Amino acid sequence: MSLTVVRSSYRLSSLCSLRRIQGHMMSSQAGADVLMEKVGNAGVITLNRPKVLNALNLPMIRHIYPQLKKWEKDDETDLVIIKGAGGKAFCAGGDIRAVTEAGKVGDPLAQDFFREEYILNHAIGTCKKPYIALIDGITMGGGVGLSVHGRFRVATEKTLFAMPETAIGLFPDVGGGYFLPRLEGKLGLFLALTGFRLKGRDVQRAGVASHFVEAQKIPALEKELVHLKSPSAEDVSRLLDSYQSQSGLDAEKPFVLKEHLADINRLFSSSSVEGILQNLKADGSPFAKKQAETLSKMSPISLKITYKQLQAGASLSLQDVLVMEYRLSQACMRGCDFYEGVRALLIDKDQSPKWNPSSLEEISDQSVEECFSSLGQKDLRF
Secondary structure, three states, rough: OOOOHHHHHHHHEEEEEHHHHHHHHOOOHHHHHHHEEOOOEEEEEOOOOHOOOOOOOOHHHHHHHHHHHHHHOOOOEEEEEEEEOOOOEEOOEEEEEHHHHHHOOOHHHHHHHHHHHHHHHHHHHOOOOEEEEEEEOEEOOOHOOOOOOOOEEEEEOOOOOOOOHHHHOOOOOHHHHHHHHHHOOOOOHHHHHHHHHHHHHHHHHOOOOOOOHHHHHHHHHHHHHHHHOOOOHHHHHHHHHHHHOOOOOOOOOOOHHHHHHHHHHHHHHOHHHHHHHHHHHOOHHHHHHHHHHHHHOOHHHHHHHHHHHHHHOOOOOHHHHHHHHHHHHHHHHHHOOOHHHHHHHHHHHOOOOOOOOOHHHHHHHHHHHHOOOOHHHHOOOO
């Protein structure tokens, strides 16, 4: 069989697969996938795909964005609450499978998903009403984008946070280039490159969540929140503080990275990813060895892009970071590591991605720079 026939057949099977996914996405009423309710004085958004850990798809984004804007202007709506259904997850990320199928065949979903998701992230970050994300459960990738830019992020003992994108040939997007470099020291760069998972109270200790409240107290907290009348940010903060002060669970346990923070700041202070790896290998401690081993499994191009993304994002506005990240998302769609990472970790689950290029040394500064280049008329606009 000729290569052309193989490629045509591959495109056709990808296209059929994409059509099936899109048909499912459109037919499975987005209105059922995300619930919008007015409860008391609050607009309440419930991500309602518990069987897939509330993964965010494009129809959901298209429901949430206009409703958020409407509530922001509505005199009868005093605050916005977002939460996840099912008890396991707030939102485990974006609907990556649909995006990879689209990217393979050049379907516009691969552009539309990222563009509209980032516009929603910006709307959350600039929302004039108090925005409270109840991140009770798994909160990764796209779920972080729906929460971290809001004024209030409430973690519980069930919260599991990570930005694991370098493992699938992507980068910590949804504004990761904005919030990660603003965490203490080199903590954000460490989380971005390694995909390290934070749990429970540690999500707040790291600065990702603003508050920690025990899961059993969340229903009572929500009930009080929806009945706040014209609250200022300070009013909301006081209420959350009072619930936090009643939540003593795990308070005596130290931050999981406490003993490693000085090492992280030292070892991850380098002008390149290669320099960080050299630092880790030279250090030789069990912690450093483990991080070096973790980085060796990640997509080399993803690591390089992520390093530069956070370096640039440290001095940019959220809006400018999202413009940069949209360019990076489309560079990933043009490359091959994203498709290979999703195949190896999410589809075939063989956990053995074949990265291309396979090493950091093979990647030129110019090829990284090209990922950040303007898309001209196709750049993200707000």
